[in-house]
Each structure stands twice: as structure tokens, then as C-alpha cells.
Amino acid sequence: MSEIFSTRRTALAGVMAACIVAVPAMAQDFPSRAIEYIIPFNPGGESDVTARLQEPLMEEALGISVNVRHQPGGGGAVAWADFQANAEPDGHEIIGINIPHIVAQPIQRADAGYTTEGFDIITWFHMTPHVVVVREDSPFQTLDDMIEFARENPQSLTVGGSGTFSGNHLEALRLQELTDVQITYIPFTGTGPLPAAILGGHVGAVISNSTLGVEMGDNVRVLAVASEERLETLPDAPTFRELGLDIVGGTYRGVAVPNGTAPEIIEVLADLFTEMNQTLGERQVPMGFQMTDIRGEDAIDLMVRLREQYGDFLN
Amino acid sequence: MDILIAAALAVLQPHMLIIILLGVTAGLFVGALPGLTATMALALMLPFTFTLDALEGLVALGAVYMGTIYGGAFTAILLNTPGTPSSIATTFDGHPMAKQGRALEAISVATIASVVGGVVGVTFLLIAAPPLAQLALKFGPAEMFWVAILGLTLIGSLATGSLLKGLLGGAIGLLIGTIGISPIGGESRFTFGWPPLQAGVSLIVALIGLFVIPELLQMIRRGQASLEPSDTIGNTGFQFMSALRTVLSKPVNLVRSCAIGQVIAVIPGAGGSITSLVAYNEARRWSKTPETFGKGNPEGIVASESSNNVMVAGSMVPLLTLGIPGAPPDAIILGVMLLHGLRPGLDLFTQTGVLANGFIISMGLAALMLAPIGLLGGRLIYRVIIRTPHYFLVPTILIVTILGTYALRNNVIDVAIMLGLGVVGFLIRGLGLHAAPIVLGLILGTIAEQGYVQSVLGGMALDIPQLRLVANPLSQVLIALIVLVIVWAAWPKRFSRKKQG
Numbered sequence: 001m002s003e004i005f006s007t008r009r010t011a012l013a014g015v016m017a018a019c020i021v022a023v024p025a026m027a028q029d030f031p032s033r034a035i036e037y038i039i040p041f042n043p044g045g046e047s048d049v050t051a052r053l054q055e056p057l058m059e060e061a062l063g064i065s066v067n068v069r070h071q072p073g074g075g076g077a078v079a080w081a082d083f084q085a086n087a088e089p090d091g092h093e094i095i096g097i098n099i100p101h102i103v104a105q106p107i108q109r110a111d112a113g114y115t116t117e118g119f120d121i122i123t124w125f126h127m128t129p130h131v132v133v134v135r136e137d138s139p140f141q142t143l144d145d146m147i148e149f150a151r152e153n154p155q156s157l158t159v160g161g162s163g164t165f166s167g168n169h170l171e172a173l174r175l176q177e178l179t180d181v182q183i184t185y186i187p188f189t190g191t192g193p194l195p196a197a198i199l200g201g202h203v204g205a206v207i208s209n210s211t212l213g214v215e216m217g218d219n220v221r222v223l224a225v226a227s228e229e230r231l232e233t234l235p236d237a238p239t240f241r242e243l244g245l246d247i248v249g250g251t252y253r254g255v256a257v258p259n260g261t262a263p264e265i266i267e268v269l270a271d272l273f274t275e276m277n278q279t280l281g282e283r284q285v286p287m288g289f290q291m292t293d294i295r296g297e298d299a300i301d302l303m304v305r306l307r308e309q310y311g312d313f314l315n
Numbered sequence: 316m317d318i319l320i321a322a323a324l325a326v327l328q329p330h331m332l333i334i335i336l337l338g339v340t341a342g343l344f345v346g347a348l349p350g351l352t353a354t355m356a357l358a359l360m361l362p363f364t365f366t367l368d369a370l371e372g373l374v375a376l377g378a379v380y381m382g383t384i385y386g387g388a389f390t391a392i393l394l395n396t397p398g399t400p401s402s403i404a405t406t407f408d409g410h411p412m413a414k415q416g417r418a419l420e421a422i423s424v425a426t427i428a429s430v431v432g433g434v435v436g437v438t439f440l441l442i443a444a445p446p447l448a449q450l451a452l453k454f455g456p457a458e459m460f461w462v463a464i465l466g467l468t469l470i471g472s473l474a475t476g477s478l479l480k481g482l483l484g485g486a487i488g489l490l491i492g493t494i495g496i497s498p499i500g501g502e503s504r505f506t507f508g509w510p511p512l513q514a515g516v517s518l519i520v521a522l523i524g525l526f527v528i529p530e531l532l533q534m535i536r537r538g539q540a541s542l543e544p545s546d547t548i549g550n551t552g553f554q555f556m557s558a559l560r561t562v563l564s565k566p567v568n569l570v571r572s573c574a575i576g577q578v579i580a581v582i583p584g585a586g587g588s589i590t591s592l593v594a595y596n597e598a599r600r601w602s603k604t605p606e607t608f609g610k611g612n613p614e615g616i617v618a619s620e621s622s623n624n625v626m627v628a629g630s631m632v633p634l635l636t637l638g639i640p641g642a643p644p645d646a647i648i649l650g651v652m653l654l655h656g657l658r659p660g661l662d663l664f665t666q667t668g669v670l671a672n673g674f675i676i677s678m679g680l681a682a683l684m685l686a687p688i689g690l691l692g693g694r695l696i697y698r699v700i701i702r703t704p705h706y707f708l709v710p711t712i713l714i715v716t717i718l719g720t721y722a723l724r725n726n727v728i729d730v731a732i733m734l735g736l737g738v739v740g741f742l743i744r745g746l747g748l749h750a751a752p753i754v755l756g757l758i759l760g761t762i763a764e765q766g767y768v769q770s771v772l773g774g775m776a777l778d779i780p781q782l783r784l785v786a787n788p789l790s791q792v793l794i795a796l797i798v799l800v801i802v803w804a805a806w807p808k809r810f811s812r813k814k815q816g
Contacts, residue, residue: 072724
């Protein structure tokens with residue numbers, strides 16, 4: 001897989017070099033009509049709400065209309081497969097993409113219908129780092145307490161999260177591997193049911209996104225955050241690295257176009273998303289998001305790195 | 316109390332009332348169109364609410380939600396096709412009434428029952444949200460498994476003809492529900508290597524296919540609409556007073572249906588689809604004349620429509636107090652709240668009490684507005700449907716249905732599945748297999764599967780992981796209920812057979 005990425009990286013560099021020479025003709029015509037912005041999930045989730053915030057800003061900046069369209073199903077796979085098969089590579093059709101979904105699904109499923117390399121990534125515009133959360137009255141005061149319990153009682157500690165071989169699940173597996181304990185991961189369908197699972201005591205802990213930790217406030221205690229530095233919104237929660245565990249990860253959200261889209265168009269769009277992040281950040285940072293701008297080579301590096309980190313669990 | 320008065324004053328502004336009026340009206344028409352769901356209506360409104368302040372935005376969403384759930388009753392009564400999943404049970408007696416020329420009476424009964432249900436739900440939300448929220452939390456994976464099994468026992472009574480055919484329908488529903496990516500484990504099932512099937516068969520797609528298409532095919536076959544102008548002789552008014560008497564003459568039915576709606580609404584994940592079916596079933600079980608149900612008994616409409624409108628405010632209990640969306644449209648309301656910096660929890664009722672209570676009161680106003688808007692809109696829809704000849708009506712409904720199905724997930728495959736299920740549904744209807752048990756199996760199969768796998772996983776440390784399913788007291792109560800329901804269902808039939816013999 002990483003080989004494919006490196007080949008692609010070389011190819012990308014080649015294309016980029018060629019473009020410096022060639023005068024970009026298409027970019028000047030962009031955008032020439034309405035932009036379709038496809039969200040491969042149900043309305044109401046993080047991807048949807050973000051797109052709804054971006055929609056008016058994009059319309060204002062580009063002077064055309066932007067249509068947000070939902071195409072949920074198969075954890076995103078249905079829309080991604082349809083997009084790679086049918087979308088025009090002219091920048092007027094863009095689609096929301098997520099890590100680890102687009103890395104994990106094609107390895108996991110024979111019939112995912114799309115490939116990780118089949119997208120040209122515009123930018124990963126934000127991420128929500130993973131957090132370990134327990135109920136406010138839980139006996140686990142620290143992550144160490146929790147790990148100790150799991151060591152003494154193999155399989156007794158239940159940890160809920162969203163989905164199987166999802167970001168939450170992979171992080172649970174990694175925590176297990178690094179600490180050499182046996183925990184029982186219980187998948188739920190999406191993040192929606194997790195607050196009930198934790199408040200009702202149906203699971204011992206939850207691995208989820210930072211936004212959930214912020215949203216649930218004083219009802220829960222965040223034992224660890226999988227970010228490089230502590231989050232402003234969760235100042236009391238230590239990072240995994242502070243606790244001696246090398247876990248940095250989360251759900252990244254971004255946008256992509258089909259392979260073969262002119263690099264200038266991708267750049268126009270990437271600049272726009274970066275600019276919009278300024279406005280969106282005012283609303284989303286307090287909710288627990290981390291705004292990012294990972295594009296070009298960096299975007300591919302990120303996928304290669306996570307792919308290596310999680311790869312063993314997926315095969 | 317001060318907070319409540321301040322909240323009421325904030326909502327009783329002219330512009331707020333206009334927002335509620337528009338929201339309810341829009342919701343009513345969306346709900347009446349098969350395929351357009353409350354979730355979709357709310358999603359389309361999202362960008363619009365960003366331009367409003369937090370209270371206005373929430374009020375608008377609440378009004379549309381209330382209108383949509385009620386609007387589903389119109390098509391259920393007039394065309395035998397539920398506009399939303401929550402009005403499936405309304406078809407059982409609503410459409411037979413319409414065929415007897417009592418369509419406007421049925422609409423009036425549905426309207427009054429909806430208003431009562433809406434107001435009851437809002438009242439409970441205002442006065443009893445915290446204890447109800449604690450009840451909601453008791454339902455973990457094991458309890459959800461038993462709730463689903465309890466729901467499946469409904470099949471025994473939904474099957475009006477043969478029990479065996481009802482169970483067969485339920486099994487078909489369970490099987491259809493397994494297509495796609497499994498909810499736990501993430502494996503592809505029955506996709507036959509074809510990527511588009513990863514999306515599975517959506518409940519709404521199956522609902523439209525199994526209810527709407529067979530009805531249209533029936534109209535074509537008979538060469539006439541399911542309601543003819545001749546059916547309406549003697550049906551001139553809303554018969555509002557007689558409808559009011561009908562609803563109030565059986566207070567036990569009304570109270571029981573509202574209570575059922577309230578309890579099921581706060582159980583996260585059970586959703587509105589089954590509240591009306593459960594309430595309908597109980598109405599028939601406790602009735603002195605159960606044989607009149609399914610043939611145009613207004614009590615059936617009262618049970619279905621009061622319980623599903625209780626559900627609108629009822630599902631806000633876990634949402635506002637715990638941040639748990641009880642039904643899919645609630646997820647969108649949660650999204651809007653978070654964007655405005657409002658976090659669910661008890662603080663919502665204290666620190667931002669005017670806003671939280673204002674939102675709740677506005678839903679009560681929306682419920683009250685259902686009466687005038689519903690009776691006028693109902694008359695309009697009724698006239699249009701009655702006066703349109705079937706050769707215009709069938710293609711029009713078909714086009715709306717196809718567009719609605721496509722718009723659901725922007726997926727052409729869904730349209731193909733919907734039409735395919737429709738033809739199958741038409742054929743098996745002739746064999747005595749009905750759509751309701753199939754849809755029930757589809758809804759409950761996923762809930763049962765998730766509950767089972769999650770609780771068995773949770774019991775991994777036990778010698779027999781399955782024991783986790785029966786460990787909690789609430790699970791044991793549910794198991795006892797299931798046994799009771801089955802025994803109850805089996806007994807009277809034997810009695811009546813003996814009497815006949």
C-alpha cells in the first residue's frame with residue numbers, strides 16, 4: 001500500500017512540475033457552474049454540519065451556488081464508490097472524505113467499490129482527536145487506574161466506540177497492544193448512542209472523538225486525549241504522550257475531487273477551504289475540533305503514516 | 316416559574332407565531348408526501364436556521380417536526396399509504412373509514428388525537444424531563460434486545476388472517492434487514508459483491524415500496540381510485556364535534572396511547588416507527604369489540620395518532636437532558652443546538668432556561684396549531700385527491716414517490732429496490748401476506764441484532780456470555796412481559812374457537 005502511495009507521490013510531483021511550465025487554462029474557467037458538495041453520511045453529523053457552515057461561505061467567495069447533497073450508506077462507501085466511478089474531474093463535484101474510513105474500508109472489504117488512491121485530496125480541514133471518557137462517578141481517576149483494572153480483570157473492561165475497524169476501534173486495539181491488556185471493545189452505530197451508553201453505565205469507558213468529551217461536560221471525565229498537545233477545550237485532560245503512550249490519532253475530515261483534476265483547481269479550492277477555516281474555527285474550536293490544513297504531499301503522508309500504524313490490525 | 320413565564324413571553328411574539336405557523340404548514344405537506352421524511356425536512360432547513368437566533372431556529376425546527384409527523388396521517392387515511400413510518404397504524408382503520416365515506420371524520424379524529432398527543436408530550440417534557448431521562452438510561456443493549464423481541468410479538472396480532480403468514484412476513488422483514496454492512500462487525504452481507512448494496516435496504520424505501528406501489532397497482536387493476544366521489548355522499552363537513560366526541564368518549568384509550576407513546580419515545584433508538592403500532596395493538600387488545608378494528612374503527616386512529624405525536628416531544632427528553640437523540644430527526648436538532656453553543660444537560664434548563672423552555676412551549680403551540688391548519692389543509696388535500704381521476708392520480712403519486720425515494724439518499728438503486736419490493740408486495744398481498752409485519756421485522760431486526768451482540772460482547776468475561784442478556788432486573792421484567800403477551804394472544808383465540816365449535 002505504501003508503495004502505491006510513493007509511486008503516486010512521484011507521479012504527483014511530476015504533474016506539479018509539468019504545471020509550472022504549462023499555462024493553466026482550466027483554472028481561469030473555474031468555477032463555471034454550480035458545485036455539488038457530496039456528504040456520504042446522514043444529515044446532522046459532524047461532516048454534514050460542517051458542510052452546511054461552508055456552503056454559504058463558498059457561495060459568497062466563488063459567486064456560484066453550492067449544493068450540499070447527502071448520499072449515506074455503507075459507512076460512506078456507497079457515495080465514495082459512486083463518486084470515483086462517475087464524478088467529473090473538473091472541480092465542480094467535490095466529496096467529503098474521512099480518515100480512517102477511506103484507508104480502512106478498501107482493505108477490510110472486497111466490495112468497497114473504491115480505492116484510497118482514487119481521490120485527489122483538496123485538504124484535510126479539521127480533525128477531532130480521540131479521547132478516552134468515563135462517567136463522572138467512575139472509579140477510574142486516571143488512565144492508569146483503568147489499565148490496571150483491565151490487567152487484573154482480562155476482558156472485563158468494556159469500552160464502547162463508534163463502529164468496527166473504525167478510528168475508535170483501531171485506537172482501542174492500539175491501546176491494548178501498547179499496554180498489553182485485554183479489553184472488550186463494543187461497537188455502537190455512530191457516535192449518537194455513546195452518551196447513553198456511558199451515562200447509563202452500559203460500558204465501562206468510551207473511546208470517541210474530542211467533540212463528545214466537550215459536549216458531555218461535567219457528566220464525564222476525559223482520561224486521555226490522542227493529540228500532540230492538550231486541547232484548549234479540555235485543559236485538564238492529559239495527552240497519551242504525557243502518560244507515556246505513543247498514541248496520536250483521530251478522525252480527520254476533508255474534501256476530495258476525482259483523480260485527474262487540474263492542480264490549479266485543487267489549489268483554488270484548497271485555499272478557499274483554508275480561508276473558510278478562519279470563520280469556521282470560531283464556531284468549531286469551542287466544540288472540540290482542531291482546525292487543520294493538510295494538503296498535497298502532507299495529505300498523502302498522513303494516510304501512509306496512519307496506514308502503517310493501523311495496518312496490522314486491519315489484515 | 317419565572318423562567319416559564321419569561322419563556323412563554325419570548326415565544327408569544329408575533330414573529331415567533333408566524334415561524335410556528337409556517338413551520339407546521341410546511342411540515343404538514345412534507346409529511347403527506349411519501350418519501351419525504353421529517354429528517355429530510357429538518358436537514359433542508361439547517362442552513363436557514365443559521366440566519367436565525369438560537370430560539371427562533373429551534374422553534375422553526377420543532378414546528379416542522381410536529382407538522383411532518385401529523386401530515387403522514389393524510390395519505391394514510393386517503394390513499395392507504397403512510398406518509399411517514401410513524402403513521403403505518405393509521406392506515407389500518409383510517410383508510411377503511413375513508414372507503415365508507417367517512418374520510419373527513421377520520422381526518423378530524425386524527426387531528427384531534429394529534430393535538431392531544433402533542434400537548435401531552437410537551438407537558439410531560441416540561442414537568443418530568445429529568446426522571447424520564449433516568450428511565451431512558453436504564454435501557455442498555457440487553458434491554459433493547461428484549462424491547463425488540465417484545466415488538467416482534469406484535470406480529471402475532473398484526474397478522475389479521477393467519478398467524479403463520481404474519482410470522483412469515485416478519486421473517487422476510489428480518490432477512491431484508493440483514494442486507495448491507497452489518498451494524499456490529501462491519502461485514503458486508505448479501506451484497507453479492509455489488510458495492511451499491513452496501514447501503515442495504517432503508518426502512519423508508521421498503522415502506523414506500525411495500526405500501527404505496529401495491530396500492531397504485533391495485534388502482535390500475537380496478538381501473539378506479541381507491542376513493543371515488545360516490546364514496547363521499549353525505550360527507551359534507553368535518554364533523555368536528557362528533558369527532559371530538561369520538562375521541563373523548565374513550566378516555567382510557569387516549570390515556571393509554573399517550574402513555575405508551577411517552578414511554579417508547581424516551582427509549583433511545585426505539586424510534587417513532589413502532590410507537591403507533593404498539594399503541595394500536597393495545598387499543599385493540601383491550602377493546603370490547605376487537606373485531607371492529609381494521610374495518611374503520613376511529614379508536615384505532617386515536618391510538619395511532621395520539622401516540623405518535625406524543626413521541627415528538629417525548630423524544631426530546633433524552634435529547635435535551637442527556638444529548639441522546641431518541642429518533643433520527645432529533646440528531647439534526649442536536650446539531651443546531653451545539654452550533655449555537657447549547658449543551659444538552661440540566662444546565663440547559665437552568666442557565667439557558669428561557670431558551671430551553673421557550674423551545675418546549677413552542678412545540679406545544681405547534682401542536683395546538685395543528686387543529687386549524689390540519690382541518691383546512693386536510694380539506695384541501697381531500698378535495699384534490701377525491702376529484703382527481705385515477706389516471707392522473709396514479710402517475711402523479713408514482714412520480715412523487717420515485718422522486719422522494721431518490722432524494723432520500725440520492726441513490727438510484729433505492730428507487731429500483733423500492734419498485735421491486737412494490738411489485739413483490741403486490742403479488743404477496745394476494746397470498747395474504749401484509750406489509751406491516753414485513754416492515755416491523757425490518758425495523759426490529761437491526762435493534763435486536765445490535766442489542767444481542769453488544770450484550771454478549773459485554774459478557775465476554777463471564778463463563779456463558781449470553782447470561783448477560785438476562786442479568787438486569789429490567790431485562791427480566793421485559794421477558795415476563797413477552798411471556799404474558801404471548802400467552803394472552805394464544806388464549807382468547809382458543810376460547811372463541813371453543814364457542815364456535
